[in-house]
Amino acid sequence: MLHTPLWKRLLIVAIIVWGILAALPNVFYTRVEQHNDANKAIAAAEGVATEDQAAARGLWPEVLPSALMSLGLDLRGGAHLLARVQVADVYAQRIDALWPEVRDALRDVRDQVGAVRRQPSVPGVLRVTISTPDGMAVALEKVRALATPVMTLTGAGASDLEVVAEGQDIVVQLSEAERVATDQRTVQQSLEIIRRRVDEVGTREPTIQRQGDDRILIQVPGIGSAQELKDLIGTTAKLSFHQVLGRTSDAGADPGARNKLVGDAYDKDIFYIIADEAVVGGEELTDAQPSFDQNGQPAVNFRFNPSGARAFGDYTAAHIGEPFAIVLDDEVISAPTIQAHIAGGSGIITGSFTVEESTNLAVLLRAGALPAKMTFLEERTIGPELGQDSIDAGKLAGIVGMVAVAAYMVLSYGLFGVFANIALAVNVILLIAVLSTIGATLTLPGIAGIVLTMGVAVDSNVLIYERIREELRDGKSPARSVELGFERAFSAILDSNVTGMITAVIMFMIGSGAVRGFAVTTGIGIFTSMFTAVYVTRLIVTTYINWQQPKALVV
Amino acid sequence: MAWRLRLVPEKTTIDFFKLQWVTFGASVLAVVVSLLAVAVIGLNFGVDFKGGTTIRTESTQELDVGVYREALSGLSLGDVAITQVFDPGFRADQHVAQIRIEAQEGEEAITPEAIAAIEAALVAVDPAITFPSVESVGPKVSSELIWSAVLAIAAGALGIWIYVWLRFEWQFAVGTVAALIHDVVVTVGVFSIFQLKFDLTIVAALLTILGYSVNDTVVIFDRLRENLAKYKTMPLRDMMNLTANETLSRTIMTATTTLISLTCLIILGGDVIRGFVFAMLFGVVIGTYSTLYVAKNIVLMLGLDRSDKPKNGKPLDHEFANVDA
Numbered sequence: 001m002l003h004t005p006l007w008k009r010l011l012i013v014a015i016i017v018w019g020i021l022a023a024l025p026n027v028f029y030t031r032v033e034q035h036n037d038a039n040k041a042i043a044a045a046e047g048v049a050t051e052d053q054a055a056a057r058g059l060w061p062e063v064l065p066s067a068l069m070s071l072g073l074d075l076r077g078g079a080h081l082l083a084r085v086q087v088a089d090v091y092a093q094r095i096d097a098l099w100p101e102v103r104d105a106l107r108d109v110r111d112q113v114g115a116v117r118r119q120p121s122v123p124g125v126l127r128v129t130i131s132t133p134d135g136m137a138v139a140l141e142k143v144r145a146l147a148t149p150v151m152t153l154t155g156a157g158a159s160d161l162e163v164v165a166e167g168q169d170i171v172v173q174l175s176e177a178e179r180v181a182t183d184q185r186t187v188q189q190s191l192e193i194i195r196r197r198v199d200e201v202g203t204r205e206p207t208i209q210r211q212g213d214d215r216i217l218i219q220v221p222g223i224g225s226a227q228e229l230k231d232l233i234g235t236t237a238k239l240s241f242h243q244v245l246g247r248t249s250d251a252g253a254d255p256g257a258r259n260k261l262v263g264d265a266y267d268k269d270i271f272y273i274i275a276d277e278a279v280v281g282g283e284e285l286t287d288a289q290p291s292f293d294q295n296g297q298p299a300v301n302f303r304f305n306p307s308g309a310r311a312f313g314d315y316t317a318a319h320i321g322e323p324f325a326i327v328l329d330d331e332v333i334s335a336p337t338i339q340a341h342i343a344g345g346s347g348i349i350t351g352s353f354t355v356e357e358s359t360n361l362a363v364l365l366r367a368g369a370l371p372a373k374m375t376f377l378e379e380r381t382i383g384p385e386l387g388q389d390s391i392d393a394g395k396l397a398g399i400v401g402m403v404a405v406a407a408y409m410v411l412s413y414g415l416f417g418v419f420a421n422i423a424l425a426v427n428v429i430l431l432i433a434v435l436s437t438i439g440a441t442l443t444l445p446g447i448a449g450i451v452l453t454m455g456v457a458v459d460s461n462v463l464i465y466e467r468i469r470e471e472l473r474d475g476k477s478p479a480r481s482v483e484l485g486f487e488r489a490f491s492a493i494l495d496s497n498v499t500g501m502i503t504a505v506i507m508f509m510i511g512s513g514a515v516r517g518f519a520v521t522t523g524i525g526i527f528t529s530m531f532t533a534v535y536v537t538r539l540i541v542t543t544y545i546n547w548q549q550p551k552a553l554v555v
Numbered sequence: 556m557a558w559r560l561r562l563v564p565e566k567t568t569i570d571f572f573k574l575q576w577v578t579f580g581a582s583v584l585a586v587v588v589s590l591l592a593v594a595v596i597g598l599n600f601g602v603d604f605k606g607g608t609t610i611r612t613e614s615t616q617e618l619d620v621g622v623y624r625e626a627l628s629g630l631s632l633g634d635v636a637i638t639q640v641f642d643p644g645f646r647a648d649q650h651v652a653q654i655r656i657e658a659q660e661g662e663e664a665i666t667p668e669a670i671a672a673i674e675a676a677l678v679a680v681d682p683a684i685t686f687p688s689v690e691s692v693g694p695k696v697s698s699e700l701i702w703s704a705v706l707a708i709a710a711g712a713l714g715i716w717i718y719v720w721l722r723f724e725w726q727f728a729v730g731t732v733a734a735l736i737h738d739v740v741v742t743v744g745v746f747s748i749f750q751l752k753f754d755l756t757i758v759a760a761l762l763t764i765l766g767y768s769v770n771d772t773v774v775i776f777d778r779l780r781e782n783l784a785k786y787k788t789m790p791l792r793d794m795m796n797l798t799a800n801e802t803l804s805r806t807i808m809t810a811t812t813t814l815i816s817l818t819c820l821i822i823l824g825g826d827v828i829r830g831f832v833f834a835m836l837f838g839v840v841i842g843t844y845s846t847l848y849v850a851k852n853i854v855l856m857l858g859l860d861r862s863d864k865p866k867n868g869k870p871l872d873h874e875f876a877n878v879d880a
Contacts, residue, residue, distance in 0.1 A: 074827070082696060226689070227667045377696040383687035386611065386827075393644050393825030401819035405812050411560035412808065445756055448820055448828055452763065452835065455816030456770075459809040463774065466805040473565075492777040495722060496770035502714040503766035507759060510707040515759040522763065554559075 004542055012535050016426055022065045022433035032068055035060035067436045070205055071221070072443035072517055075391050077384030078221035079229040082377045085190045085214050087183045089372040091124035091174050094182070097305060098146070098161075098172065099126055105142045106130070113139045119169060126172040136165050143170055150177045186371045187214055193370055194218060194233045215377070226379035233370075240278035241312070244323040244335055247272055265331040272332050274325050279315045282328075284308025290358040293348060298358035300349045309345020317341040394447035401451050402428070409458060413465055416555050419540045420461040423532040427457050430528040435521065443517030453525030459496070460533030463489040469555050478553035479545055486538055493533065497526050562811065563804045571799050571847055572792055572855070578848040582737055589744020598747050601754030604701050606658030606694035608670070611640075611651065612677060614684045618650040626676045632669070633657045642826040651826070658694045704758040708739060711762050715769050723776055726857040731772050734850035738768045738841050742834055756831040764838030767813070771806060771846040778802050779851075783861065791859060795851050803847075810843045 025032040038056035042049045049057065060066055073080055099118055106116045106128070114131030121127040130139050140163055147161035160178035164171050174182065191210055198206045198220055207219040223229050245259055248271050255261040255273045264270035284304050293299040304312055315324075316338050326334045326349065334349055406424065409417035431450060435442065468485030476484065504526065507519035545553075602609050612618075620637045627635050633656070640651040659669070670689060677684050692700075712735055720728035739761050746753050779798045786794060817839065821832040 226691075227670070230667070377693040378691065380690040381686075381688060383685070385613075385685075386687035389644070390825055390827055393823060396644075397820045397823040397825075400823060401816040404815045404819060408560070408812060408815060414559060444825075444828055445759055445831060448824065448831060448835075451816050451820050451824075452813070455813035456767070456809070458812045459770070459805075462805050462808045462812075466802070466808070469804075470801070488781075492774045495773045495777055499715050499718055499769040499773055500766040502718060503711045503762050503769075506707055506711045506714060507762050510703050510710065511755075511759065515707075515755060515762075518756075518759045518763075522766075 004539060008535075009539060012539055015430070015531070016536070019426065019430040019433040022067070022437050023429045024064065025060070025066050025068050026432055026436060028060070029068065031059045032066050036066055036068070039066075065437070067439065069432065069435045069440060069442045071387070071391075072441045072446070073219055073221055073380070073382050073387075074444045075387045075442060075447075076221045077382050077387040078219065079223045079226040080378070080380040080382075081218045081226055081229055082211070082379070083216045083218065083374040084377055085187050085216060086373045086375065087186045087214050088124060090182055090186050091179065094174060095124055095126045095172065099128075100306060101146055102126065102128060102143055102170075102172065105146060106139055109135065109138050109142055113142075121171075124173060127166075128170045128172070129168050130170065131168075133168050136168075136170075139170055140165055143172060150175070150181050183214060187216065189371050190374070191216055197233045198229075216374075222384070225381045226376075227381075230376065230379075233374075240282055240327050241280045242274040242278055242325045242327055243315075243319070244325045245273045245275060247335075262325070262327060262330055262332050264335075265328070265333045270332075272325055272335060274327065274332075278327075279324065280304060280308045280312050284311075288362045290355070290362045291348070298353040298355045300353075300358050300362045302347055302349065304345040306345065309343075312345065312347070313341065313343045316347075317343075390444050390447075394444065394451075398447065398451050398454075402454055405454055405458060409461075413555055415544075416465055416468075416541070419537055419544070420458055420465070422540060423461060423537045424454060424457055426536050427525075427528050427532040428454065430532065431521070431525050434524050434528065440520050440524075441517060442521075445515070445518035446521040449518045449521030449525065453522060453529060456500075457525065457529035457533070460489075460493045460529060461537055463492050463496075464533065464537065465555050468553075472553060472555065478550050481553065482541055482545055486534070490534065493530065497530050500526050561804075563807050565804075567800045567803055569796070569800055569803070571796055571851070575848075575852055579852055582845070582849050585741045585744070586737055589740045589747070592744050592747040596747050596750070598743070598753040599750040601752045602655065602690060602692045602697070603755040604697050604704075604753065606692050606697040608656045608689065608691040610654045610656075610670075610673065610686055610690075611688040612654065612684050613687050614650050614681050615648045616650065616681055616683045618652055618681065620652065622680050623652065623654065623677060626680045627654070627673060630669075630672055630676060632673070633659065640826050642829075644823065644825055658692075658697075700755060704755065707758060708761055708765070711765050712736065712739075715765065719769070719773065719776075723780060724859060726854045726859055727776050729857060730850040730853040731769055731776070733853050734772055734842075734845040735765050735768055737845050737849050738764050738838060741841055742838050745837060746834070751833070752830050754830070756828065757834050760831050760834035760838065763835055764842055767835075767839055768842035768845060771809070771842055772850045774805065775799060775802050775846060775851065776854075783859070787861070791855060791861070795855060799847060799851065806843060806846065810839060813839050 034056045035058075038049070038053040038059075042053055042057065103116060103118075106113055110116075112132065113135035117129045117131075119127040119129055128143075130136065143163045144159070144161070147159040147163070150158050150160045158177035159175055160181075162173050162175040187210060191208060194216060195206075195208045198208060198218070205221060207217065209217045211217050218229065218233065220229055223232075245255075248261075249269050251261075251263075251271060253261055253271060253273065258276045259273050260276050262272050262274055264272065284307060286303050286305050286308075288300055288302040291299055291301045303309075320338050320340060323335045323337045325332045326336075336349055402424070406417075406421040409420050409424075411417070413420065428450070431453065434440075440446075464485050467489040468481050471481035471484045471488075472478070501523060504519045504523035507515050508523065511519060598604075612623075618639060620639055623637050624635065627637075635657075636655040638653050638655075640653055642651070645651065654673075656669075656673070659666075670691075674686060712732055715735065716728050716732045719731045742761060742764060743753075745751075746757065775798060778801060779795065782789075782794050782798050786797075789797070814836065817832055817836045821829060821836060824832060
């Protein structure tokens with residue numbers, strides 16, 4: 001009658017054992033954290049471990065799970081920034097760069113359009129007056145010829161420029177499709193740069209996310225203040241191309257006047273003596289893409305703007321066979337030899353790259369400087385002491401709350417209260433286990449969610465017990481009452497938990513930050529509490545009934 | 556018979572409708588007063604919703620809000636509110652204050668120079684001061700946050716309405732949602748009347764209240780549905796009383812365990828989440844009240860179709876009702 005199949009019993013026990021193992025690392029938080037850090041460092045060094053790292057790795061057995069709940073900013077301390085990328089900046093840059101091309105194109109048909117003059121206009125719009133209005137059709141045709149198709153998913157084939165005539169003026173601006181594509185690129189590029197900047201300082205688990213169309217959320221634990229973070233991401237990577245005068249392995253070598261000594265980015269023992277003055281600066285680079293050279297080796301294609309192209313062309317023509325250095329943030333990332341005169345402003349960097357390295361280099365080259373300005377819409381700094389205070393307070397409240405609820409349950413339901421408390425303990429363990437495994441971030445409202453879950457989790461047990469009491473009052477046998485109690489309470493348990501789940505899901509979808517953290521813990525808490533109330537308690541109670549065979553039952 | 560702690564006697568026959576006009580009137584009045592309070596007094600929005608900056612200061616020296624205010628008065632920051640924070644968890648020499656500065660004209664977020672100036676001014680009057688947290692929200696983001704908060708609560712209520720409608724009858728859905736709105740509005744009203752800080756975490760608390768209140772209501776409705784199938788001729792009013800009495804023990808039990816958890820949090824959980832916990836604490840109390848006195852009453856007023864005809868070809872009761880004859 002009160003039979004639970006063996007496989008079901010084993011499954012329940014297996015889940016509980018898994019929960020205990022997966023929750024365990026959080027009890028030894030700093031220990032496991034050191035172990036994980038050491039593992040990461042050793043993996044980064046391709047298996048080579050220093051003595052300290054090996055010791056740190058030994059702090060936690062490799063066979064046990066080592067995933068931890070990560071602590072949110074409010075618990076660990078750190079900085080939070082919400083930045084808006086001013087994507088429109090890029091429109092203006094693009095349009096300004098277009099003016100010389102428009103001028104040159106119209107110069108070819110000067111006899112038909114007359115004199116060409118740029119008129120002042122709002123940023124992002126190019127307004128050009130021609131002195132012979134009759135030539136408008138020709139002029140428009142010429143300018144439109146400068147446009148290139150935009151590759152987008154929806155607007156395939158759309159032109160990147162919108163060229164219209166307004167009286168005597170030709171008005172040029174980026175088309176809608178191109179704006180969307182540009183925005184996408186600008187934000188993506190900003191994101192890459194920020195990620196690279198933040199990763200450079202090597203903080204633990206930074207969050208760098210795109211939000212909405214033009215926003216970027218940056219959360220960096222352990223950093224002193226939002227201002228520090230702003231300074232960090234605001235520094236632009238400086239890219240330049242230099243003449244190479246020599247190579248040395250001596251870090252103290254004297255580079256000579258108007259030269260400087262720069263290290264190699266990949267090899268610590270190589271130093272280059274390069275000319276102080278750059279041949280071309282990174283600000284003149286318009287694009288860089290990973291590609292392959294004629295031998296099928298990974299390489300990086302790049303392109304300069306017209307003035308950069310001229311300078312680079314002149315230089316390469318004069319220095320064939322000599323090496324030149326590509327310098328990023330005062331480190332030489334590549335020093336290829338000039339094979340031929342590079343005219344037209346585009347070139348290719350070859351080296352012994354892997355595909356991945358060429359992709360990264362292209363990103364680095366593109367990601368030299370932030371493409372557009374950023375404004376900060378929201379910034380928060382939380383000190384580590386405040387976070388520690390919050391953790392301590394949350395822990396204390398959690399433990400006291402749990403003891404109080406447990407005591408109350410025992411007073412109310414006796415032995416069955418003890419059963420409910422075992423289920424409650426399993427519930428908390430499973431909740432922590434799931435949070436650790438999915439890598440959820442624990443925030444202060446999240447802790448409140450856990451404490452609240454403990455209060456609400458017993459609700460399912462209460463529903464079942466009250467029902468069992470009623471069935472007992474109706475004069476049914478203990479075993480029958482227990483069976484009916486579980487069966488009949490289930491509908492109410494399901495309904496009440498589904499509605500709770502609805503609000504948790506909505507909080508997760510719409511909310512941000514604190515609200516989300518709370519939604520995650522309460523949502524998972526609903527699942528684990530249903531599991532423990534329905535399966536774990538049932539298993540304990542049926543085992544008890546089958547074993548003791550009580551004639552009368554007091555719940 | 557073993558002794559058991561019982562807050563509710565084993566068998567109760569409380570007539571929950573005896574004073575139904577008084578309780579219902581009180582609820583309507585509370586909702587109206589809350590709405591008026593929000594309209595007239597308004598809410599004490601935190602920086603999440605109003606924009607601006609809050610700085611938390613901590614010092615080992617005894618702090619004087621007046622001295623702080625004076626120190627900042629020269630900086631022309633507009634409206635500056637300084638409150639001292641007390642918490643039983645603080646150390647004896649831990650003196651904490653919260654400084655709130657309104658959003659500055661034309662700025663999307665506070666400038667670093669302004670923060671540096673504020674910190675310098677405070678350090679000048681209290682060298683031991685530290686700044687454990689600085690939070691700044693621009694007016695653009697804050698207005699979006701208000702909308703997303705309102706949207707979240709509306710979506711939550713809608714989701715619950717649909718679920719209850721699908722699982723029960725439309726009258727139950729109306730009753731449930733009316734009870735929810737009652738709980739949320741009155742809680743917001745309390746925040747308005749006492750001018751407690753209303754920020755994003757309070758919205759999370761309101762959503763939790765929504766979840767708790769509906770949980771409570773649904774458990775009673777679930778039993779009511781069962782009884783509807785069981786006693787076909789009992790007057791609706793009597794049946795509702797019977798149902799509420801049958802489930803009263805559980806209602807009080809769950810409310811108590813939840814209140815125990817929340818009480819621990821409000822006393823020991825630190826001042827950072829106190830507002831959040833207070834909202835939930837209040838919400839649980841009012842949610843329990845509304846379950847007993849608002850949701851059912853509305854269903855009674857709307858009446859139920861109790862003809863035996865199966866609705867939409869399905870029996871009126873649910874799949875678990877016929878498990879045991």
